[in-house]
Every structure is written in C-alpha cells, then in structure tokens.
Amino acid sequence: MADPNGFLKVQRADAPKRPVDDRLGDWREVYADLTPDQRESQVREQATxxxxxxxxxxxxxxxxxxxxxxxxxxxDLVRRGDWAAASDRLHATNNFPEFTGRLCPAPCEAACVLAIAPESGGAVAIKRVENTIADVSWERGHVGPVPSAVSTGRKVAVVGSGPAGLAAAQQLTRAGHEVTVYERDDRLGGLLRYGIPEFKMEKKVLDRRLAQLRAEGTRFVTGCEVGGSAPGSLSVAALRAEYDAVVLAVGALRGRDAPDVPGRGLRGVHLAMEHLVPANRECEGDGPAQLSAAGKHVVVIGGGDTGADCYGTATRQGAASVTQLDQYPRPPETRDDDRSPWPVWPWILRTYPAHEEGGERKFAVAVERFVGDEDGNVTSVQVREVKVRKDPATGIREVVPVGDEVQVLPADLVLLAIGFEGVEHMPLLDCLGLTLTRRGTLSCGQDWQTTAPGVFVCGDAHRGASLVVWAVAEGRSVANAVDAYLTGASDLPAPVHPT
Ligand code: SF4
Structure with missing residues (x-):
C-alpha cells in the first residue's frame, strides 16, 4: 500500500547530472554515475x-x-524494492522503457496529480523511476529474449526500424509471425540511431534491445530501400509476393524549411538533420562529421526538442557561440497558480540539460533574413521581436512583427529546427498507390490499414512527428491489427487508435 503522505516527507529530485565541464568533454549521457546502492535507494525514495x-x-x-x-x-513495487516485479509490470505495457524513460518529455509527469500545486513539491519523478527500473532490469537479467512458443507460418515485413517499427516487429514476432525489418540506412534504429544525440541516449542502450529482438527471431535487413532502385533494394512486387502483411513505419522526416526567408540559399544554412546525422555518425566511428559547429557562431532556429539536440551537439563540437531562437514568449518557470487546478500539460519553460551547458536562448523573435558575404557564405542573421497570435478572421496562427528594431546575430552556421512536414517522398508509396494527407502523413482506417490491402501504417508516418512514447504505442497497436488480419483475432494489446 502506497504512503499517501509520502510526498509530504520527500521532495522531488531528478536524476543528478555530471558537472557541465565533464559533459562537454565527451558524448556520454549527461547523468551522474551513481553506485547501484545510491541509485536504487534514491529512486525507491522518489517512488514513495x-x-x-x-x-x-x-x-x-x-x-x-x-x-x-x-x-x-x-x-509501489519500487518503493518495496521488488525490482523484478516492477520490471514485469513496466514491460507489460512498454516494449522499450529505456527509450521512453530517456527521451519522452513525460506527459505522465505533467498529468500527475502532484504537478498541480507548487506546495506539493512537484510531480512524482516518473521518468527517473521508469528509467531506473529499465536499467536495473537489464543489469540483473530481468529482461531477456521472449521467443514465441507458436509459429503461425505467416510472414510480415516492417519497413523502418525506428521505435514504432521495432515495437510492431517485437509484438508480431512474439505472437508467432515471421517478421523481417527493412532499414534503408546502414544501421538500425532510425531517429534513435541518427537523430537522437548520444548525450541523450547512448547507442549501446539501443543495441542491447536490438540484440533481444534478434534473439527472439526478428530478422533485420539494413541498407535496403524497399521500392528503391539502388543495388540491394527490394522491389514492391517482391515485397508483396513474399509477405502476407506489410507495416510502414517510415517516419516523418521531411524537415520544415524556410524557403521564403531572404538568404536561405546561402552556404551555412542547413536543416537540423543535416547537422545531427553526421554528428551521430561520428559517434558511431564513421569519421569526422562533415558539418561541424567547431569554432562557429551557431544560430539554432526553433525552440523544441530538435533545436535543443542541435544546441547540445554544437556546444560539444566546440562552437564559438550558440543562440537558440523561439517565436514564442518565454514561459514562466513555474506553473501559474491562477490557472485551472487540474492536471493538464503545464505551459511552463522547458529547459533541457543542453541549456545548462552554455549558449543563449532568445524568445519572441523570428528571423527576417540571412545575411551573407560576397562568396555566398552566411555571416549573420537578422531577427525581429514578434508575437504569435491567431488571425481573428481565419483562426490560423500567424507571427506578427512587434516594433521596428532589428537585431543582428553573428552566424557562420544556421540550423533550421522548425519541425517536420511529414513523410519524405519515396518510390515505395507511389508503387503502393498511397498518397499523403494535407499534413503529409499516411492515412488509414480504424484497423490501421491503408488503402493498399494488407499494408498498415504506424508511428510518425501516420501521426506526424511526435513523441517516442506515441511511436511505441502505435507500434503495439498496429501489431494487434496485423495479428487480427492474419489470424482472425488478436490478444495483443492496442493502447491507442488511429487519429
Ligand atoms: Fe502517483 Fe502521480 Fe500517478 Fe497519482 S498521478 S498515481 S501521485 S504518479
């Protein structure tokens, strides 16, 4: 039985981080190396x-x-020190708690009843508890391969090896289907591999989970673009002939650009992924990143997760300065008591560990133009104060300049981290006769099936760029639908439904 007064006795404490100088000297995760006893006793206390x-x-x-x-x-199981049972309950609903515990911005914490009022000491540190259960599970052998006891003889192809594809693949393999995951890149993981910096999640965390999937029987093929024409590709005809069902988990990686901003064509203005992918490849041992922030004045445009990833990456690469721009005004640092006293996502300042490591954030500003030299290299960014409002006539969001003052920020490297516009164009979709919605995503029926019979979709490709927890939830749900399609019924869980 939980202690209903536990929160009155114990203050919330997030996982301690390493000193900033230490963090900037390597790419490892930012959290401090606690002894197992320290880690477990602290987290048991938080769970109370x-x-x-x-x-x-x-x-x-x-x-x-x-x-x-x-x-x-x-x-409660952690509070009692029953880590094995806690692992069981955690894995009952989540294939990859070590991913969500590290990467998810934790809507659960925002929704926690203790997040309502400052005097409660803040939400339960759910992410920290989740992450610790996951890591302890691996260290003590509480997780391992869970091979299926049955074989259905049905074959499923999963296209894409990000969190949605991996969750679908694991669920379907455990249900007894023969599953092959196709990945066009040279390594598995999608955004988990080449989008998320090492300092947020070390790749060994991904690799140990991939080893579990392999041991359960999931097959993986890398360097293979389904529907592509390069050597090693798999034609759509071969895909359809070989498999009884196909799951598209191809992500939504088409980066939003700023084509109308004067100077966009200057050298040194890049989409965020053009910076993050080579940096992650360097960490994988592929040699120095071709696009490095070393010695440069860096301006990151966009105040979200991807912007913070660029920010921390540029700082570690040795940027001369890093400035992150956000169109929205700086939110308060704590929740305003005058707001509704009910668990909702709090409109408070989100600070990432990267923001503690140097650099500057500017709020309520937008780029007016990129300025370059005579050789075509960007040299500065002109920004202006703005406010974001809804157009009273159309209800559409618009960004309106405030005043005439123009600020000039020095910039040798500009990174556009202003979101994603949906699924990239790929021949696979044309061959399957699939078209994108106005949001750039793939639509489906309530059974996750697209207009191509036997072809299902999940994750960002269906939902648009979203949280890792939604990707895993959709991967689990699509597995239920595919299992039912192949066998007539399914006992697999389906935590969410198509939008
Ligand atoms: Fe515990 Fe918060 Fe969930 Fe309530 S809302 S059960 S306090 S984590």
Missing part, C-alpha cells in the same frame, strides 16, 4: 511520493501516458 491515486491521471487518458503504463503499480 506516489499516492496511488484512485484515478491516476498519469496512467492514461488525454493527458497521461499513451501506453497506459501502470505507473502507480510499479512505483
């Missing part, structure tokens, strides 16, 4: 803050965990 609410808003619903993670249950 959970009240085991009658209606746990953290667990599900519009604001909580899309996976329906059994948060109060595993908080």
């Amino acid at each position: 803050r959970c009240m085991d609410c009658g209606i746990p808003f953290c667990h599900s619903g519009s604001a909580g965990c899309p996976l329906g993670n059994l948060i109060p249950e595993w908080n």
Whole structure:
C-alpha cells in the first residue's frame, strides 16, 4: 500500500547530472554515475511520493501516458524494492522503457496529480523511476529474449526500424509471425540511431534491445530501400509476393524549411538533420562529421526538442557561440497558480540539460533574413521581436512583427529546427498507390490499414512527428491489427487508435 503522505516527507529530485565541464568533454549521457546502492535507494525514495491515486491521471487518458503504463503499480513495487516485479509490470505495457524513460518529455509527469500545486513539491519523478527500473532490469537479467512458443507460418515485413517499427516487429514476432525489418540506412534504429544525440541516449542502450529482438527471431535487413532502385533494394512486387502483411513505419522526416526567408540559399544554412546525422555518425566511428559547429557562431532556429539536440551537439563540437531562437514568449518557470487546478500539460519553460551547458536562448523573435558575404557564405542573421497570435478572421496562427528594431546575430552556421512536414517522398508509396494527407502523413482506417490491402501504417508516418512514447504505442497497436488480419483475432494489446 502506497504512503499517501509520502510526498509530504520527500521532495522531488531528478536524476543528478555530471558537472557541465565533464559533459562537454565527451558524448556520454549527461547523468551522474551513481553506485547501484545510491541509485536504487534514491529512486525507491522518489517512488514513495506516489499516492496511488484512485484515478491516476498519469496512467492514461488525454493527458497521461499513451501506453497506459501502470505507473502507480510499479512505483509501489519500487518503493518495496521488488525490482523484478516492477520490471514485469513496466514491460507489460512498454516494449522499450529505456527509450521512453530517456527521451519522452513525460506527459505522465505533467498529468500527475502532484504537478498541480507548487506546495506539493512537484510531480512524482516518473521518468527517473521508469528509467531506473529499465536499467536495473537489464543489469540483473530481468529482461531477456521472449521467443514465441507458436509459429503461425505467416510472414510480415516492417519497413523502418525506428521505435514504432521495432515495437510492431517485437509484438508480431512474439505472437508467432515471421517478421523481417527493412532499414534503408546502414544501421538500425532510425531517429534513435541518427537523430537522437548520444548525450541523450547512448547507442549501446539501443543495441542491447536490438540484440533481444534478434534473439527472439526478428530478422533485420539494413541498407535496403524497399521500392528503391539502388543495388540491394527490394522491389514492391517482391515485397508483396513474399509477405502476407506489410507495416510502414517510415517516419516523418521531411524537415520544415524556410524557403521564403531572404538568404536561405546561402552556404551555412542547413536543416537540423543535416547537422545531427553526421554528428551521430561520428559517434558511431564513421569519421569526422562533415558539418561541424567547431569554432562557429551557431544560430539554432526553433525552440523544441530538435533545436535543443542541435544546441547540445554544437556546444560539444566546440562552437564559438550558440543562440537558440523561439517565436514564442518565454514561459514562466513555474506553473501559474491562477490557472485551472487540474492536471493538464503545464505551459511552463522547458529547459533541457543542453541549456545548462552554455549558449543563449532568445524568445519572441523570428528571423527576417540571412545575411551573407560576397562568396555566398552566411555571416549573420537578422531577427525581429514578434508575437504569435491567431488571425481573428481565419483562426490560423500567424507571427506578427512587434516594433521596428532589428537585431543582428553573428552566424557562420544556421540550423533550421522548425519541425517536420511529414513523410519524405519515396518510390515505395507511389508503387503502393498511397498518397499523403494535407499534413503529409499516411492515412488509414480504424484497423490501421491503408488503402493498399494488407499494408498498415504506424508511428510518425501516420501521426506526424511526435513523441517516442506515441511511436511505441502505435507500434503495439498496429501489431494487434496485423495479428487480427492474419489470424482472425488478436490478444495483443492496442493502447491507442488511429487519429
Ligand atoms: Fe502517483 Fe502521480 Fe500517478 Fe497519482 S498521478 S498515481 S501521485 S504518479
């Protein structure tokens, strides 16, 4: 039984981080190396803050965990020191808690009842508890391969090896299907491999999970573009002939650009992924990144997760300066008590560890033009104060300049981290006769099936760029639909439904 007064006795404490100088000297994750005893005792204490609410808003619903993670249950098991049982309950709803624990911005914490009022000491440190259960599970052997006891004789291809594709593949393999994951890159993981910096999630965390999937029987083929024409590609005709069902988990990697901003064509103005992918490749041992921020004045445009990833990457590469621009005004650092006292996503300042490591953030500003030298290299960025509002007539969001003052920021490297516009163009979609929605995504019916029979979609390709927890939730759900399609019914969980 949880202690309903635990939060009155223990203050919330996030995982301690390494000193900034240490962090900037390597690419490792930012968290401090605690001894196993320190780590486990601290996290058990944090877990005592959970009240085991009658209606746990953290667990599900519009604001909580899309996976329906059994948060109060595993908080209580951790409190009691039963790490093996906590691992079971955590993995009951989440294939990859070490990914979500590290990468998800934790809608569960925003929804936690203790997030309502500052005097409660803040939300339960759910991410920290989740992450620790996952890591302890691996270290103590509480997780391992879970091969299927049955074989259905049905074959499934999963296209894309990001979190949605891997979750679908693992669920379907465990249900007894013969699953092959196709990845066009040379290594597996999609955004987890080449989009997320090492300092947020070390790749060994991904690799140990891939080893589990392999041991369970999931097959992987890298360097293979389904529907492509390069050597090693697989034709759509061969795909359809070989497999009984296909899951498209191809992501939504078409980066939003700023083609109308004067100077966009200057050398040194890049999309965020053009910076992050080579930096991650360097960490994988592929040699020095061709696009490095070393010695440069860097301006990151966009205040979200990807912008923060560029920010931390540029700082580690030795940038002369890093400035991140956000169109929105600086939010308050704590929740305003005058707002609705109900668990909702709090409109408060989101600070990433990268922001503690140097550099500067500017709010309520937008780029007016990129300025270059006579050789065509960007040299500065002109920005102006703005406010974001809804057009009263159309209801469409618009960005309006405020005043006449123009600020000039020195810039040798500009990184556009202003979001993603949907699925990249790929021959595979044409061959399957699939068209994109106005949001640039692939639509499907309530059974996750596209207009191509036997072809399903999940993750960012369906939802648009979103959180890793949504990718895993959609991967699990599409597996239920594919299993039912192949066998007539499914016992696999389906935590979410198509939008
Ligand atoms: Fe525990 Fe917070 Fe969930 Fe309540 S809402 S059960 S306090 S984690």
